[in-house]
Amino acid sequence: MIAPGGAVLAALLLATDPAHAHDVVAGVGGFYGGLLHPLLVPAHVLALTSLGLLIGQQTPRQRAGLLGLFAASLIAGIMVIVAAFAVTSAGYAILTVTAAAGIAVAVARPVPMLVSGPLAMMAGAAIALDSVPQEISMLTTFVALIGTAIGAFLVTMLLADLTVYLKRDWQRIGLRVVGSWIAASAILVLALRLARG
Amino acid sequence: MMSMILPRIVSVCFIAELFLAGAPAFAHTDGMAGGFLSGFAHPVAGPDHIAAMVAVGLWGAFLGAPAIFMLPIVFPLVMALGGVMGILGVPIPAVETGIATSAVVLGLMVALAARPSLWIAALLVGAFAIFHGHAHGAELPAGADAVAYSLGFVVATGLLHLSAIAFGLLRRWPAGQIAVRATGGAIALAGIAFLVGQQ
Helix, strand or coil, X not given: CCCHHHHHHHHHHHCCEECCCCCCECCECHHXXXXXXXXXXXXXXXXXXXXXXXXXXXXXXXXXXXXXXXHXXXXXXXXXXXXXXXCCXXXXXXXXXXXXXXXXXXHCCCCCHHHHHHHHHHHHHHHXXXXXXXXXXXXXXXXXXXXXXXXXXXXXXXXXHHHHHCCCHHHHHHHHHHHHHHHHHHHHHHHHHXXXX | CHHXXXXXXXXXXXXXXXXXXXXXXXXXXXXXXHHHHHHHHHHHXXXXXXXXXXXXXXXXXXXXXXXXXXXXXXXXXXXXXXXXHHHCCCCCCCHHHHHHHHHHHHHHHHHCCCCCCHHHHHXXXXXXXXXXXXXXXXXXXXXXXXXXXHHHHHHHHHHHHHHHHHHHHXXXXXXXXXXXXXXXXXXXXXXXXXXXXXX
C-alpha cells in the first residue's frame, strides 16, 4: 500500500516536463539568489507562511516529523530539477497546498499526520520544482537550489517556532485570521489561473 | 487582557487602512506592489462594499464572542468562494441588488441591536459574502499580479472588518452604543439609496 504522502509526491514527480528556467533575483544569483527566492515570490511566501503556521499549531512530535518531511521533499524536488525536469503545474500545487494549509490554520484543530504529512511533502516538492534558477552550469544550478531549499526550510521553521510562542488568545485568533486571509487569496488565485489557463 | 489589546490592534489596522487607502492609484500597474495596492484599493473604492463590510464588523462587535472573532476568519473564506464563482463565470442573479440588500439588512441588524444565534448570523453574513465575492471576482483585472492583487483585496476586506469591530467596541458605553446603532441605521439608509440608485 502506498502512503498518501508518497502518492502525492509520486504524482508531482510523474507530471514532469523539461525544465524551464526563470529569473531568481535580478543581479543576485547563485546561492544567495536561491536563498532569497522563497522570500521574493509571493506565492511561495504565502505557501511557506501557511505551512509554517500549520506546523506550529501541531504537537512537538508532529512538528519535527512535518519539518523532516518538508525538508526531504525539498531535496527530492531539487534532485528532479538536477535531472533536468520540472513540473509545469507546480504553481497549482503550491496554491492548493497554501489554500489547504490556510484553512487548517483558520480552523485551528489538530490535523492528523495523514493529512498534514502529504501537505508538507507537496509543499516542499512543489516549491523546489517551481524554483528553477536561470543558471547555465549544473553546479551553479545545484548551488542556487540548495540556497532555495535552505531559505524555504528556514522560513518555515522560524514561522513554526514563532507560532509555538504565540499562546495568548488574541495571538491565536490573529494566526487564524492570517490563515483565513491566506487561504482566501490562494483560492482566488487558483480559480483565476484555472479560468485563464 | 483581551479587551485591552484588541482595540489597540484594530486601531492600528484602521490607521493602516486609512493610509493605504489614501495611497496614489496604482491600478493595473505591473509588479507585486502595484498588484497589492490595486487589490487593496478595490474593496475600499466601492461605497456599497464598504457599507456592508463595516456593518458586518459592527454587528460582530454587537454579537460579542465568539462572533466577533469568527467574523474576520469566516467572511474572507466564504467571500473567496463567491470570488471563484465570479472568476469562473458562474452566474448569480441580481448580484448588485444582493450587495445593496446586504447593506440594508446588516445595517438594520446593527441599528436594532439584533442578537440571533451564531449560526443564523453566520448564515446571513455568509450568504451576503457570496454576492460581494462574486462581484469582486468578476472584476479582477487581467494585468495585475494575481497573488499580490488577491492578497491586497482580502487584506483590505479584513481590515475594514477589524476597523468596524474597533468602532463597534464603543457599544460598551451608553453614548457609544447610540453612535454604533446610529451608524447601523445610516448604513441601512445608504443601502436603500444603493437599491434605489439601481432602478
